[in-house]
Amino acid sequence: MPARLQPSEARIKVSAITADAITPSSRFRVRQHTQALADYGIDVTEHLPLIGKNATLPGFLGRARPAAVVPILAPFIAAKVLARVPGVICSYRSDLTWLQRELVNAAYTFEGLLKRPVIFDVDDAIWLTRQFIPRIAGQVDCVIAGNSFIADWFSRHCADVHVIPTAVDTDRFAPASQCRAAEYFAVGWTGSSSTLKYLLALEPALARFLAVAPRAELRVLCDRRPEFRIIPPDRVRYYSWTPQNEASTVAAFDVGLMPLEDVDWSRGKCSFKMLQYMAVGIPTVVSPVGMNQEILRMAEVGIGARSDDDWTQSLLALYADKALGCRMGRAGRLLACERFAVPVVSHQLAALFKSYA
Template sequence: MRLLMLTRYGPLGASSRLRSLQYVPALRAAGIETDVSSLLGDDYVRDLYTGRIAPAAVAAAYLRRWRRLRDAGRYDLVWIEKEAWPWLPGWLERALLDRGTRLVFDYDDALFHRYDTHRSRWVRAVLGSKIDGLMRRADLVTAGNDYLAAHARAAGCRHVARLPTVVDLTRYPLPSPRAPDGRTVVVGWIGSPSTAGYLRAVAEPLASLQAAGRIRCVAIGARPDQVEGTPFDAVPWHESTEADQLRQCDIGIMPLPDGPWERGKCGYKLIQYMACGLPVVASPVGINVELVADGERGWLADTDTQWSEAISRLVADPSLRRRMGQAGRALVEHHYSLQVQAGRLIELLRGAARAESVA
């Protein structure tokens, strides 16, 4: 079986690294000949996070993608992360893909809302139904949560499978128990400059706890200017050290507003925290509710008072932190790990290539 994997980014792009690229070794080991082609490389991602975009480089990337799409018919299956060409009409993609080409589209966020809720009526008119059209054309849609899967089914895709975003347990070994030693409890967040703005929502309750000497707050992956005036210290993110950085924390947090875009998120931060044996506190939005299971693996918090109370309870009770952290780790080991999901993905792809129904 020959698979063409068309990712949006290279390894530095979290969605591509986690949803596609980390599966490549397992696919090849299973005998699936996998060719990978990224639309935008790591240089683009670096420029994106610093606000510098080179239009000429993007145009060249789109041209390279056009050439790869012309060759799609040579493969048994083509896997496309989200869409082949962002911000271009879907009919261009569909026109280049031969009707005999078997397609898998993968979604880990509510990309359709980028178009169908755009403030420009021209964008809504031209691109508002683009993703729905691609989903209908797909032989299989893999979706990171139920919200995305339901949208794919409503769009007319016959074969939809929920495929969570997962961690590789070899990078997240079983954490050692942390004995209480009287030190300040570290509250951690991990993300990127594109999501650091969500921290503002919890800055006030966490600042009060930090001022009282009860916690220290770190934001892994945020720029220093983004957390200025908040209780968070910005910590540089590196793929090779992210798990070690998280293991230095005691509590993991994921604040989110309740909006259409946020409901499409797949909770990867929470999965990372749980893989490190951390209890979590998260906004009750989308998949967060399912992952946290309020009171089992952490707490759900909406208001400032709820955030303050949830963090305070965990700070005051090391045994509760340990118990919730162990429950989270067990969830990751049994469901949200590469080791569990790789074999399932292989069968999904083989079924799509054979035009079999998948689930």
């Protein structure tokens, strides 16, 4: 682990180029490490664009077909590109640049103009949807990959690739109580509306489980209410996501779900939902794909489910056996603290940054 800053050492200045104030990768792969990195003598200045990278046109314009709004969309994209210029300029005030994914979703832009060395931080299989990613990978000095699948791909384009996982704040995401007894059994899922499709695909299996588990309810923490077709509305409790309520809501789950498709895009996922569940000390039922499978092999923290029947039977097993869930929850909490907590990952980042300063 890197040593704390000594009085004679110069501080290292890092420019972090991130997407916006709310994107999870910006929050959890960059922002939550800034204080810990400062303790190691590494001062991170985050440069947010005036127009967020993932911003869409307002109101009905954002829901219209792209072809119908071309006269507005083209200048909007141009404005998003220009919004990146201040961050590029400010990178020259630092010793190195920490680039959190590409600058603009649509195209290669100013990545080659950033102050070197550039450390490119990637937590998704972004090359599957952005053909210009190999160009960026070939220009940067180093790639931080959120999992081994991402690292394997980037190793073809960059000589220096490191696997550093997405950290979970184990102080904020902490167990609510010790295996509490309750009148309900809360099956929980958390995620953005862009990933609701994975939960909705699980509806038949969840409906069968709820039909034979009278004390169970499904809890959904999301920025949009899901529209189920089979599950009765009175068996679903929806929580509108906010940064303030996410940790407490997840901590009130009895089991956490992370369904995925068995495709390369899913293999690029960094299991953050699973890590949040583990941090609050609850068992997980997950698709055993990519990093999910790797974590399941580290300790008995949950159950891997592939078929609808697997999902139903896994939930029934945890519903019937409270001790099993408590044992998995304790193992998950321990693993999260030992391998994926913010201090642990901050140490890894500090060592890497010091090697490039």
